[in-house]
Amino acid sequence: MKTGFNFAYLDEATKRMIRRKILKAVCIPGYQCPFGGREMPLAYGWGTGGIQVTASIIGKEDILKVIDQGADDTTNAVSIKNFFKRVCNIMTTDKTAEASLIQTRHRIPETTLNKDQIIVYQVPQPEPLRKLEPKEKETRKLHAYKEYALMHVKLYEEISQFGSVIKTWAYPVETNNRYITDPTPIPKFDNPKMNNMEALQLFGAGREKRIYAIPPYTKVKSLDFEDHPFEIQTWDECCSICGSTKSYLDEIIINNEGKKNFICSDTDFCKSNLEKNK
Amino acid sequence: MNIKKIMHVENLTHFYGNQIGCKGINFDLYKGEILGIVGESGSGKSTLLKCLSGEISPSAGKINISLDQGGVKDFLSLPEQEKRQLMRSMWGIVHQNPRDGLNLRISAGGNIAERLLNVSEKNYSFLRNTGKYWMKKTEMDPDRIDEFPLSFSGGMQQRLQISKILSSNPQIVFMDEPTGGLDVSVQAKILDTIKSIVRDINVTMIIVTHDLAVVRFLTDKLLVMKDGIVVETGLTDRVLDDPQHSYTQLLTSSILQV
Numbered sequence: 360m361k362t363g364f365n366f367a368y369l370d371e372a373t374k375r376m377i378r379r380k381i382l383k384a385v386c387i388p389g390y391q392c393p394f395g396g397r398e399m400p401l402a403y404g405w406g407t408g409g410i411q412v413t414a415s416i417i418g419k420e421d422i423l424k425v426i427d428q429g430a431d432d433t434t435n436a437v438s439i440k441n442f443f444k445r446v447c448n449i450m451t452t453d454k455t456a457e458a459s460l461i462q463t464r465h466r467i468p469e470t471t472l473n474k475d476q477i478i479v480y481q482v483p484q485p486e487p488l489r490k491l492e493p494k495e496k497e498t499r500k501l502h503a504y505k506e507y508a509l510m511h512v513k514l515y516e517e518i519s520q521f522g523s524v525i526k527t528w529a530y531p532v533e534t535n536n537r538y539i540t541d542p543t544p545i546p547k548f549d550n551p552k553m554n555n556m557e558a559l560q561l562f563g564a565g566r567e568k569r570i571y572a573i574p575p576y577t578k579v580k581s582l583d584f585e586d587h588p589f590e591i592q593t594w595d596e597c598c599s600i601c602g603s604t605k606s607y608l609d610e611i612i613i614n615n616e617g618k619k620n621f622i623c624s625d626t627d628f629c630k631s632n633l634e635k636n637k
Numbered sequence: 638m639n640i641k642k643i644m645h646v647e648n649l650t651h652f653y654g655n656q657i658g659c660k661g662i663n664f665d666l667y668k669g670e671i672l673g674i675v676g677e678s679g680s681g682k683s684t685l686l687k688c689l690s691g692e693i694s695p696s697a698g699k700i701n702i703s704l705d706q707g708g709v710k711d712f713l714s715l716p717e718q719e720k721r722q723l724m725r726s727m728w729g730i731v732h733q734n735p736r737d738g739l740n741l742r743i744s745a746g747g748n749i750a751e752r753l754l755n756v757s758e759k760n761y762s763f764l765r766n767t768g769k770y771w772m773k774k775t776e777m778d779p780d781r782i783d784e785f786p787l788s789f790s791g792g793m794q795q796r797l798q799i800s801k802i803l804s805s806n807p808q809i810v811f812m813d814e815p816t817g818g819l820d821v822s823v824q825a826k827i828l829d830t831i832k833s834i835v836r837d838i839n840v841t842m843i844i845v846t847h848d849l850a851v852v853r854f855l856t857d858k859l860l861v862m863k864d865g866i867v868v869e870t871g872l873t874d875r876v877l878d879d880p881q882h883s884y885t886q887l888l889t890s891s892i893l894q895v
């Protein structure tokens with residue numbers, strides 16, 4: 360562990376403040392709690408919110424896994440993992456099942472999470488209504504009074520223009536029959552995993568300085584119309600490495616002729632699936 | 638016949654600093670009635686409308702409203718949430734400029750759907766069909782349901798705004814100069830549309846205008862305002878044909894004869 364830092368980089372008073380906000384967020388599922396976001400040693404947009412949440416709840420016994428787009432070996436994931444190794448001297452892992460704390464950007468692992476785990480999402484834009492209503496004062500009222508017509512109008516517009524809802528990521532959800540929540544830019548493929556998840560889900564937005572949470576076993580419903588129910592993405596192909604037909608696939612161009620391959624976006628799932636099938 | 642009183646206004650007064658906005662306004666509004674408020678610019682008619690629709694809180698006075706559900710309520714002491722809910726479903730404002738009442742970034746159908754979604758209709762085909770129904774009803778082409786408001790003419794935008802408000806089957810509609818800024822032939826057509834619809838669905842309306850032709854054509858009762866106070870009130874035909882107050886006399890005699 361590098362000296363000159365407090366454990367987990369943030370000072371104890373800051374961690375306590377963030378934990379208080381997390382408790383509040385857990386009490387009001389889906390409600391965005393403002394918090395005193397700190398400057399972190401990386402740029403906004405790279406996970407400053409997620410890192411602050413992780414730093415506040417991480418303990419010496421924790422085993423950390425960090426993923427970016429499902430992968431453990433991408434720049435953002437590796438850097439954040441190294442950061443916590445340096446400032447906490449904790450164990451890290453690539454295996455979803457072994458981790459007690461998972462920080463994620465853009466995916467929920469394919470392996471079902473259990474009640475002893477916490478998943479921390481990095482949130483670029485916590486306000487699902489932002490693009491529909493630019494004023495913060497107004498969006499807060501819309502949440503407070505549960506006036507969510509605008510969100511459905513957006514879905515209406517997509518169906519009338521394209522025949523179906525074309526939003527495939529950051530697909531808005533209703534948490535605990537109350538707050539409309541931005542699930543962060545995860546593909547809508549992952550939305551059903553949020554419903555009744557055993558693990559605690561925490562969301563940190565560094566630039567916007569908001570924390571929100573979905574407690575374990577909470578109802579999370581993706582918005583839809585009675586006659587246009589919510590659907591997740593499907594593929595005709597299977598993963599070209601492990602052959603999975605159940606996971607979220609990335610489309611990758613592999614040569615100059617434009618030949619395409621589909622592989623699991625969750626690298627840990629892909630590896631363990633491959634070993635199992637051997 | 639026992640007609641239900643749905644709004645009772647007593648001594649409604651609003652000051653802007655020391656300046657009188659409107660003063661001592663009293664009237665009752667009954668179900669199915671169309672009330673006109675006329676007066677020259679600065680006479681306080683818009684202030685009155687803003688007080689009635691909850692946009693500003695008056696300095697003094699009382700507004701009692703009687704809802705389909707929930708009995709008589711003191712409108713001015715309602716919490717903000719209930720006022721907003723009223724304006725989004727049971728009541729509605731048709732603005733002079735349709736761009737104030739429409740969301741220009743969403744299609745015609747989406748604008749109507751927004752209103753219906755406020756009263757919680759989460760069925761796409763229902764939204765679609767109701768949108769088309771109201772466009773037809775206001776004499777628009779239902780095939781243009783997916784077009785954006787900016788691709789419509791001014792008159793069409795006004796029709797769209799009226800469709801949007803009426804689609805939630807409101808109890809009271811406030812209209813602020815609904816035909817202002819439109820040319821006369823379009824005005825006449827829109828007035829025709831409004832008239833045929835209001836008789837059809839028995840909606841209660843308060844129309845603010847400076848145009849005596851509009852009130853003559855649409856309204857049952859009339860308030861004539863000058864300098865913030867009501868100078869004359871009565872049945873529209875009576876007031877216009879036999880004006881008692883000198884200002885009303887001036888007003889009726891200033892109509893240009895072509």
